[in-house]
Amino acid sequence: MSDWRFPQHDGHTPLSEEDRRGLLLSHIATRDDLNDAEQRNIAKALGRRPPTAERLLDDMYLRGLHKSMFGEVWEWADRYRQRVTNIGVAPNQIAADLRMLTDDAKEWVSSEYFEPDELAARFHHRLVTIHPFADGNGRHSRISADYLAQALGRPPFTWGAHLDLATDALRHTYLTALRTADRGDISPLLSFARS
Structure with missing residues (x-):
C-alpha cells in the first residue's frame, strides 16, 4: 500500500488518555491527526537508502527502523x-524470538532456501507474529x-x-x-503482497 496505514473509519474519534500515553505531539486530538503524524514520520523514514540483507537482518537495525518510522x-x-x-509472543520472549528470526533469515538468504519473494513474505509473517x-x-x-x-533483487511488495x-x-x-500463514500456508500472503 502506498500509505502503509490500512487506515480505519474512526478517524474523527477523539483519542483517549490511554491512547495518548507516550505521544510526543500535544496537538494530536483524533485518530486522523495521529494517522497523519505517523504517516509523515514514516514517509521521512522511507527517504533513506534501503539496507542490505545483512544490515536488515539484525535486531538492532529493526529497532532503529521502528524508531525512524x-x-x-x-x-x-x-x-x-x-x-x-492478544497477538504476539510474551514480552520476555521478544528479544530472543527476534534474534532467532534474524538468524533463521540469514540462513535462508545464504542457503537460498526460499525464492526471494517467499523469503521476504515468511520474514514478514514471523515478524508480525x-x-x-x-x-x-x-x-x-x-x-x-x-x-x-529489494536487498534480494526484487521490487518492493505492493501489499x-x-x-x-x-x-x-x-x-x-x-x-x-496472515491467519492462513499461521496455519502453515504462506501462499495467500505471498499473493497479497504482490497484488
Whole structure:
C-alpha cells in the first residue's frame, strides 16, 4: 500500500488518555491527526537508502527502523512492548524470538532456501507474529519485508495496492492471509503482497 496505514473509519474519534500515553505531539486530538503524524514520520523514514540483507537482518537495525518510522510521534518508538497482547509472543520472549528470526533469515538468504519473494513474505509473517512493539508492527514488518525483497533483487511488495478493494476489505484480505500463514500456508500472503 502506498500509505502503509490500512487506515480505519474512526478517524474523527477523539483519542483517549490511554491512547495518548507516550505521544510526543500535544496537538494530536483524533485518530486522523495521529494517522497523519505517523504517516509523515514514516514517509521521512522511507527517504533513506534501503539496507542490505545483512544490515536488515539484525535486531538492532529493526529497532532503529521502528524508531525512524515512529520516533517523532511516540516516546516508546523502538522499545519492545512490556504488555501481554492478544497477538504476539510474551514480552520476555521478544528479544530472543527476534534474534532467532534474524538468524533463521540469514540462513535462508545464504542457503537460498526460499525464492526471494517467499523469503521476504515468511520474514514478514514471523515478524508480525512476534509483534515486538506496542504499535506499528504491521507497518514496520511490511516495510522490513519490502527492504528485504529489494536487498534480494526484487521490487518492493505492493501489499494489495492493485486490488480494487475498500480499506476494510483490503485489511480483511491481509489479515486472512496472515491467519492462513499461521496455519502453515504462506501462499495467500505471498499473493497479497504482490497484488
